[in-house]
Amino acid sequence: MKEPRNPFSMRSTETIESNLTFLKLFGPGALDALPEDSFLNKVTIFRSGPGGGKTSLFRIFRPESLSTIYSHRSIQEYKELFNVLKNFDVISNEGPKLLGIYLRLSDYASFYDLNISDQEKERFLFSLIDSRLVLKMLRGILVLKNLGSQDLNRIYIEKPVGQANLPNSPLPCTGEVLYNWASKLEENICGVLNRFDHNLDSSVHFYNELGHIYALKPENVTLDGKPVIEKTLVMLDDLHELRKTQRSILLKRLVPARYPVPIWVAERLEALELADLIPGITGREYDAVYLEQHWESSKGKTFENFVKTVSNKRAQIANIDFEISSFNQHLEESLDAPDWAPKFKNATTIIKNRIQQKALTTSVYDEWIQNQEKKIGTPKEIAEDWRALEIRIARKEKDAQKTLFDIPLPVEDDEESGIKAVSEFFIHEEFKIPYLYGFSRIAKLATSNVEQFLEMASELFEEIISKLILKKMDVLSATRQEEIVLDIARRRWNEIPKVINNGRDVARFLSSIGKFSREQTLLPNAPYSPGVTGIGLREKHYLKIIDVEEQKSRPEYKRLAEVLESCVSHNYLKATYDAKQGQKDSEPVTILYFNRLLCAHFGLPLGRGGWRYKTPDELCEWLGLQLTIREKKGRT
């Protein structure tokens, strides 16, 4: 297959049809998210917002991928991945050791509309998943062994001994018999679900559990009488597509069943209730990996390094007439080039004038100003230092404990926290100097979401190759980078009402947070440096919003909970639970930070740390909701 001109445009894993291309583009760093005990016989749940990388992670372990990696292991582009997977013991120099059985749970939800009993609905659900797992297993073996469907009769599957209850199962039997049996079972259920005319075949037996998973144990499967696989892994993707009841039944059956194979389940955050969306606030029944949280909690620039690898791999396969070895080398990374000097010098002059005007009436800041005059650095650094000084003066002016006497304040050695970052942002605001540029910031804007990164990188790359073709420049200017990012942020914002169920509520709510955050951020003394980019909910308030009984008497809380749920599950707000706030007199707090692309849209800095407490009633008012009367007098 011809590689595309702009490989960044292939965003989701599902759209990359070729295994070779997918593997070439896959950043092995993504496998760091796998917990050490992932391959033990237990259930592990992977969660993220859309585009968080769950499906890519699962795809690596599918038979098609492992076979391709094995057959290309000597080629440089695949070597690293081969070695990483060797460490997971899923592949060796002799071939793939793992049979990954991958199943999407995307079309099971409609059982719940059928006019049948709950027991029958469950039997349909489990029988359909069971039959499809069998089909996927058999097809997987054919792929791993490079065989065709005519070879199914060379496969033999034993009937598992012990736990499995499999009445009417054809086991033990050949792969062909089992395949036909599973196909018939599947077609029967799909027919009942989806056809106008279909009646259930009474000869077909349905199951109440995923009994055939027991048959997936490696020792139960042979090819020409010899063992065919060493390990099995069941991967159930898109659990969020199930109805809430189905999801809960499936998880309740899977976890205690202790199936003899590892089971991975992936779901989007939208499947979760608000209470479960905030890692740390409630206890967990399962081992859950929150992919975005994994990146955020990793030390150093882990996500940045990961997307750097991903972006360089993509840039290298671009189908263009010249070679691009790395993506980031074509982005302007600093504003220290001579072109920018006049702008910063102009900014310095203006800021300096303002400070000097203030100093005419007092000598309190004389030493600070003298000290600043002595500093050396690039025009950008000097301008930022002057702006930092201006903020420091504003803070001092605001300080209630002003000095009684006009005595110059001594120079402080320690920089006040975040003042550097905020001065850069203030200069950007006042003098329209770019802020959203350079690889680090682009990676930061992605807010630990790979798809979000690819969306930005795709448009930046398109511009880079166009400029290179026209021989206009080697690097994409900071100004242009910022324009592109802002355009994406604007489009992302505009699509909210279109792509989210309660999108108009979500947009109104986010817009209120944005407006509030900007007002707070741009205060002259920058009290919440590097800026306000989120809100905090005290634990008692948060628990009130999610409390079902409270929601009955305060319907506006139900609506607020739905909006918060949508914001977090669609990655517009990132939720963190800060129990440390509980030390001393404060209490634990749930902080909801903006996705950084929304920070860009609302004209906010990208740093975290600045947030303001809000009560549920204030949030309801932001949503334009009328407060229930009994609460109006005494606000929560």
Place this chain on the structure above:
Amino acid sequence: MESRWQNYFLKKGEEFHLFWKSYLKNQKKLLFILGQGFDPRMCLGPEAILKIDEKGVRDFIIIEFKEGDNSPSRDYKNEVMVNLQTLNDLINGKGTQKTITIDMETADGHKVGARYAADIFTNLADFDKYTDIIVDITALPFNIYFPLIGKILFILDSAKSTGQKDKIPNLHVLVTENAVIDKSIKKSGLDDDAQHLHGFTGGLEVSSREEIPTIWMPILGESQKEQIELIDTFITPAEICPVLPSPSTNPRRGDELVLEYRDLLMNRLAVESRNIIYADEQNPFEVYRQILRTVYHYRDALRPLGGCKVAISSLSSKLMSMGAFLVAYEEGISKKQNVGMVYVESKGYSMKKTATNGSTLANSDLFTLWISGECYES
């Protein structure tokens, strides 16, 4: 190729009025089925037929769809009330009126409208008072009128196949086309994933046929980028054959669509330009023919490799979507071939206020499609 609607019955504009005037002379007993919506065109079809002063039953089933508390469609309550009042004035004792309410989603947000729409009618007895069923799809969403008409047609066909010849009513579909109003009504609150349409899955969902390559034929309309992406991700087609309108009332429309989706189609989805299918924007039977021809072509070409599955998506006007309906019904339901419909659900619809403007409305065209019944019997 032998196809069910090779010869067809379609009337538009002035011919629409002439046909109904002459047809109703024989004291027809009509059952109108239409949607209760904010679309200003909602009553134009029934109005044109009701004002023909001939004797006969004129009963109405009005489908009200509840899209949930957050639906943007709720902003148009006034427009809905105006439409209902107009309809009441039109019916004015000429027949009965029954409203059927469909919940479009469950409490946990899953979309169920399509399934419920297919359950409105269950057997031929539902129609035994009538000689003609007229489904006006103008104010009905795609996921309602497809299963609704599909089920009615299925009931009529089943009755015919069991040898019953009497009392099988004719089935007509009315569409009031207006490109300006179509453009001003937009889907809002898209689902995160595409899905198969209930009743029209065509076996596409069956895992044991997963290895068979899927050919995707999206009928393209404006501003559908998100839906195209979602459907592509859902079905991962081996080949994409976009259907573009040509001839079209705006001769440049096909080119403009290519321009709108050039990056998505040509770069990201690697669509070959020779795969583009052109079909008459104002003739659903022509759309049907073009798609069907392509289905046969791919099926023949890929037969040695085990054949192919065909997914059709209607992302354009209701009139063109009826072409997709005819293919999906004939191939997927009647012949039980692997041909189905894939679409993206939405929370509701929003409309620009200019759409209700009288002069815009006056430019609407009425179409009547006779889908099943006497005219096909010879």
